[in-house]
Amino acid sequence: MAASVNKGRELTAEQEDYLYQLFPEELWGIYAPCCVDVIKWHEEFNREFLNETKGEFLKIWAELFVRNPAVYVEAHILNTYGVWGIETRNEEQYYFKDIYENDLNLYQKSPLPECIRTLFYTYYCNRFTYRYLSAGTAFWILAGEGLYLLYQRKYRLAVVLSPVGMLFLSLLAASPIAFSFRYVFVLALIFPFSIVWPFIGNRE
Structure with missing residues (x-):
């Protein structure tokens, strides 16, 4: 909708x-x-006005979509590009490693030794994923592995990757920002295991 207004x-x-x-x-x-x-x-x-007029907002959103479908499609592609695009790294809002002070009784207390945490944060998070792995790249690699597992009839192993697909679809539906790896950082966390995952188990 904002794209339609912006484009006059x-x-x-x-x-x-x-x-x-x-x-x-x-x-x-x-x-x-x-x-x-x-x-x-x-x-x-x-x-406050938006919260009071959600029905009117959706009505105008739909009206502008009908009149400007190409603008909407282009805007959606651009706003989700970092989710599905290969090699789409961006320095802004990459990910957070800390839980800030809050009223939800959430806190950060890792059971791992300090040396392991430092190794993980410094070398894997800050260097490997930042330099070599984007959200889109990780997703397509994992999607390829899922298709390979289905082809090999390793259905139980393929099901384990299904949350990745659901995460991908949810971001396509409601991503607030194109380049923000923190929304899909779980892809980076499971990436090392995904390398050996297709080779586990017997053909079923």
Whole structure:
């Protein structure tokens, strides 16, 4: 929807009235195709108005989609590019290793020795995955392994990889930012095991 407004697509008076209450007319130009946060977290974004008019929001979203399907498809591809694109690394919002102080009684206490934690964080997370592994690359490697396991009729092993597919689909449906490996960092965590996973077990 923001892409349609940013590209100057024609709006009805009703749509203009709603959208410019949601976000000032002169600020829609800050739209960034790979990150919704520039609008979502802007101080002028009227979150309270959105929460009170969700039905109207969805109605206008659908109306603009019908009139501008190509714009919507392009915007979706750009906003999810880092999820499925091969070799799409980005320095911004890569991942977090710490749990910040919170009111949810969540805290970080690893049972691993300090030397193991340092080895994992410094060499695997900060060097290997940062330099050589992107979310899209990891996904397609794991997807290829899943197809190979199905071809080999190793169905039980293939099922283990099914959460990867569900994670991928959920991000395609609702990714807020194209390049943010932290949303799929589990792919990096299971990647070493995935190297040997296709060769485990007997043909079934």
